[in-house]
Amino acid sequence: MEVGNRYVSLKKYINGAPCESDLEIKTAALSLEPRKGSGDIIDAPGVGEVVASDIADYNKGDWVADHIGWQEYSVIHGGETMRKIETKEFPLSHHAGILGLSxxxxxxxxxxxxxxxxxxxxxxxxxxxxxxxxxxxxxxxxxxxxxxxxxxxxxxxxxxxxxxxxxxxxxxxxxxxxxxxxxxxxxxxxxxxxxxxxxxxxxxxxxxxxxxxxxxxxxxxxxxxxxxxxxxxxxxxxxxxxxxxxxxxxDYVHIYKEFLKATVDYLHRGEIHAVEDISQGLESVPAAFVGLFHGDNTGRKLVQVIHH
Amino acid sequence: MEVGNRYVSLKKYINGAPCESDLEIKTAALSLEPRKGSGDIIDAPGVGEVVASDIADYNKGDWVADHIGWQEYSVIHGGETMRKIETKEFPLSHHAGILGLSxxxxxxxxxxxxxxxxxxxxxxxxxxxxxxxxxxxxxxxxxxxxxxxxxxxxxxxxxxxxxxxxxxxxxxxxxxxxxxxxxxxxxxxxxxxxxxxxxxxxxxxxxxxxxxxxxxxxxxxxxxxxxxxxxxxxxxxxxxxxxxxxxxxxDYVHIYKEFLKATVDYLHRGEIHAVEDISQGLESVPAAFVGLFHGDNTGRKLVQVIHH
Missing domain, CATH: 3.40.50.720 (NAD(P)-binding Rossmann-like Domain)
Structure with missing residues (x-):
């Protein structure tokens, strides 16, 4: 199976605030090589849905959070750690924001x-x-x-x-x-x-x-x-x-469960709001990234790369 | 009994590093009024020997540490706190330095x-x-x-x-x-x-x-x-x-006993050295004070005001 994978790449080293022209969209056949060898794909955290897996515990349709890169498809190998999202009761985007690193x-x-x-x-x-x-x-x-x-x-x-x-x-x-x-x-x-x-x-x-x-x-x-x-x-x-x-x-991974329980409880009770600012399509990544440095975003800036 | 008391006074408000000419030596009859009413005497910490007392627990010859001011004699009233120095095994100067605030x-x-x-x-x-x-x-x-x-x-x-x-x-x-x-x-x-x-x-x-x-x-x-x-x-x-x-x-008064015990033990074992830089006479206060801002002192700067 060969899949065309679009991704965001850096044209040159950025000094100071980035410009959209520092970044470009490229397309390559999806490589099954380990991520480290994926060339010029920019590493970045994100959330996604498993579309195919031969690793036990990760099945088609599962949600995962990981450093998946600015790209449409990401290949994760068995030896690497990947956080599986246990519940689908909240939107996937929450796991890249209020229930994620932010x-x-x-x-x-x-x-x-x-x-x-x-x-x-x-x-x-x-x-x-x-x-x-x-x-x-x-x-x-x-x-x-x-x-x-x-x-x-x-x-x-x-x-x-x-x-x-x-x-x-x-x-x-x-x-x-x-x-x-x-x-x-x-x-x-x-x-x-x-x-x-x-x-x-x-x-x-x-x-x-x-x-x-x-x-x-x-x-x-x-x-x-x-x-x-x-x-x-x-x-x-x-x-x-x-x-x-x-x-x-x-340095605070030991606090993670405490954080998750407290925040899920607040969400259940409607006491906390996830403020999300979602752009559509991989081609919006450069503008979304540059905008972070100018305060364009309100809340967690996310790019929805794939619709399904 | 009237005693002439020499003290150091501020001629004008100091902005930035002080000059010797900002300070002057004055003489006044020693007042038995509470310290707060002592006029233009500069408050400063120091150590001294009791020369006369009508307060129980403080006797002639006792050593005390307090805010005694830049002056030859200091009147301390009964209601005020004053730290009594329990031991005379170290020089009085140590109680204004290594065993004191420094x-x-x-x-x-x-x-x-x-x-x-x-x-x-x-x-x-x-x-x-x-x-x-x-x-x-x-x-x-x-x-x-x-x-x-x-x-x-x-x-x-x-x-x-x-x-x-x-x-x-x-x-x-x-x-x-x-x-x-x-x-x-x-x-x-x-x-x-x-x-x-x-x-x-x-x-x-x-x-x-x-x-x-x-x-x-x-x-x-x-x-x-x-x-x-x-x-x-x-x-x-x-x-x-x-x-x-x-x-x-x-904010650390609860640590004081721990500090004193540790430091006295180090002194007994000769493992720590009190570095003291002692000037003689009240008239050396202005130069001693100004020198602090220029790094003239080596170790704790002290002025010995009275010889006895």
Missing amino acids: GFTAYVGFHHVCKPKKGDRVFVSAAAGSVGSLVGQYAKLAGCYTVGCVGSKKKVDMLKDKIGFDDAFNYRDEPDLKAALKRHFPDGIDIYFDNVGGEMLEAAVANMNCFGRIGICGAISDYTNSIRTGTFDTVDTIDKRITIQGFLVV | GFTAYVGFHHVCKPKKGDRVFVSAAAGSVGSLVGQYAKLAGCYTVGCVGSKKKVDMLKDKIGFDDAFNYRDEPDLKAALKRHFPDGIDIYFDNVGGEMLEAAVANMNCFGRIGICGAISDYTNSIRTGTFDTVDTIDKRITIQGFLVV
């Missing part, structure tokens, strides 16, 4: 890095993003006062009207981020969940309360220089005994 | 904030200072590889030859701090005990290992702009899961 990152970072207490005042940057939109909802469910920062009026409205943030603001309307945070947190910030770095982090440190905790999850500003570099105020950090911690979810 | 800060910051493991690679800035010189010694006693950064060749020699650092370097000889740390820590830094902030912190973050811990103790660069401001690299902080924590010893 949700797990939000849960671990908020609950296990930032360690919230009821009544804490929580600030989330990139709050309409895949992770930020969930951090804010976990924060509300934990009894925290929650304010998000985003890049458009539409996202401000979404946070406040759709997913229950107490307040939100558009950083593009704020010439002075420190003053903006002072206005939104007259009693100071207890937890800052940082998805952007740069001057937003600097402004948050200036507004933190004593024993404040900052979880460093993303650094979009450092990848793209989209906002000003931040200065690190060590005097504030000492005087207010601030803890700042970078984290990666790979 | 030692406690070093102990808490190293053991309870930075949480060392045997074999960790430890970097200490301002390593010839009152706190840094002790952090390095605690690190060596904990089985860590320890490198200090200082501001003179004399201090480099002191660290290596007198108090047992594995290595040390003079930051004034290093145009590129990141490269200097890379050279001294080819296998990376596990713990950075930061006494300076600024670009040194930035350089340390760039050289940290995964799960590295940074204790933020001092920020001399932020007080004085003596070294360049540091940029905070959030990408490194995430990828290497770095934890950065500011701390103040007031």
Whole structure:
């Protein structure tokens, strides 16, 4: 059987924010060689349905989550690990978002890095993003006062009207981020969940309360220089005994079941919303990817490659 | 009884690094009013001997440690807390240094904030200072590889030859701090005990290992702009899961007895050295204070105000 497989390929090394012209769509016969030898296919996480399998435990129609690459078909070999999705009660897309890496990152970072207490005042940057939109909802469910920062009026409205943030603001309307945070947190910030770095982090440190905790999850500003570099105020950090911690979810696999149970329960009770932004077709991958660096997406950005 | 009391007073508000001319010596009749009403005397910690007392438990000849101010005589009232020094087996000066706030800060910051493991690679800035010189010694006693950064060749020699650092370097000889740390820590830094902030912190973050811990103790660069401001690299902080924590010893009073016992034991066994830099006479306070901001002191800077 020979199947034509379309995939996304990198034309040249990307320095800074990517452009759509850095990427191109190619077609090749689907190779049954191990993934590592698949040439120029870009590795990326995703979810899919098994169309053919000779591995025990994986049958046609099963749903799986894995690093499947930006392509229509992915060949996974027996020795490799692949997460099988046990239930089909939620849309497949949820397993690439709220029940996948985004949700797990939000849960671990908020609950296990930032360690919230009821009544804490929580600030989330990139709050309409895949992770930020969930951090804010976990924060509300934990009894925290929650304010998000985003890049458009539409996202401000979404946070406040759709997913229950107490307040939100558009950083593009704020010439002075420190003053903006002072206005939104007259009693100071207890937890800052940082998805952007740069001057937003600097402004948050200036507004933190004593024993404040900052979880460093993303650094979009450092990848793209989209906002000003931040200065690190060590005097504030000492005087207010601030803890700042970078984290990666790979260190928290022991929390995975706890996360999944809590989040599925919230979904069952309708207490948490998966915000998803789905483009159609493999050819939309370049625009979808580039858009992430400009804040085009609202919630988890996904591309549906195959209809079935 | 009227006693003339000499004290140090501030002539004007200090912005940035202080000058000797910002301070002056005055004389006034010793007032028995509570300290808060003592006017322009500068509050500062110190140790002293009781010369007269009508408070039970404090007798003539007793040693005490307290915020006694930059003055020859200090009036302490009964309702105020004052730490009585239980033993006279060590010089009085030790209780204002290795057995006082400096030692406690070093102990808490190293053991309870930075949480060392045997074999960790430890970097200490301002390593010839009152706190840094002790952090390095605690690190060596904990089985860590320890490198200090200082501001003179004399201090480099002191660290290596007198108090047992594995290595040390003079930051004034290093145009590129990141490269200097890379050279001294080819296998990376596990713990950075930061006494300076600024670009040194930035350089340390760039050289940290995964799960590295940074204790933020001092920020001399932020007080004085003596070294360049540091940029905070959030990408490194995430990828290497770095934890950065500011701390103040007031939050660790429950550790005080543990600290005192450990340090007294080290002193008894000759395993730790109190590095003290003692000036003579109240009139040396302005120069001693100003010198702190220029790295003039080696070890704990003290002024002996009274001879007896």
